[in-house]
Amino acid sequence: MTDEANSARITGKVQGRDIVLDGRLSEDEIRDRVWWWRAPRPASGDQEDHGHEYDSSRRDVIATLGGYYEVPGDPGTPEGGELLEMLYAELNPDG
Template sequence: MATDANPTRITGKVQGRDITLAGPLSKDEIRDRVWWWQVPDPKTSKEREDRLHEYDNSQEDVIATLGGYYEVSGDSRTPEADQLVELVYAELNPDE
């Protein structure tokens, strides 16, 4: 299996944290990384610290894709969240 030297990358600013998604990723991996603060039962102290951080919600949470900027909803299970996951998945996995 060949590896792509230049994997597709998508960036965002979510809950005050810069995130980078590099393909390929599964839909569950995308959802976990975009809505990282909702991960149940954090296993490490870093994960617990991340989930409990103070967040100034004065800035929008956005993911920047080739098609533009998309707002990240607060709930990872809304129809809008599903659409964002589908969009990001399609961009990170163009061969599927």
């Protein structure tokens, strides 16, 4: 119970969708939630996510303990990789 109470919680708004990252998540789980429109299948089973194209006119932001970070459109870029590593480290402080 104390793990749940002390677990990190990261929020954001990405491509018009509110996202929440909490608890211990793998890098794949983080990637699928942050870059949800790139995920091979929607996590919630919603069919509306299929066919979503990245809209670069929106500012996608993640709020962490360290501040606000812009989410790049592609997790495969160096910026996307750095953001993914930082989110993973914050959600999994014990490694």
